Amino acid sequence: KQLAATKPGRAHLRSQGSYLVLRQLHSWEKSPEVLSTCLKLIQVLIGDEPEEGMENLLEVTIPEEVEKRLRDLDEQEEQERRKEREREEPET
Structure with a gap:
């Protein structure tokens, strides 16, 4: 959660191929809780970066x-x- 909250953290996750791992996890995982969290993280990773001043998602109002x-x-x-x-x- 914390790592995906900041722009540098999201960039690091993307550079390490996290999306591919999450996509595979989503294809076989059965737990609804894990699937939900996985989808939310995928959305953060593939979504557009927030505008300047809103890069830390934990600090956005x-x-x-x-x-x-x-x-x-x-x-x-x-x-x-x-x-x-x-x-x-x-x-x-």
Whole structure:
């Protein structure tokens, strides 16, 4: 998380071929939590670099309504994972 937050960190991850490793991980990983994190990191690595002054993603000010929407999406994703785990658990 910290390494991908800064422009030099993202550049280092890209230069080491991290995207290719993450892409392969995503192709066979079964854990929804790992897949979600993997996709988020891939999006950071392949996305456009933020404009000047916003290079450190941990220091970017996020508007309150956007932050709420992101929290809601995270919560929805977690609920979907819980439901999926419940479906996968064998009945006793």
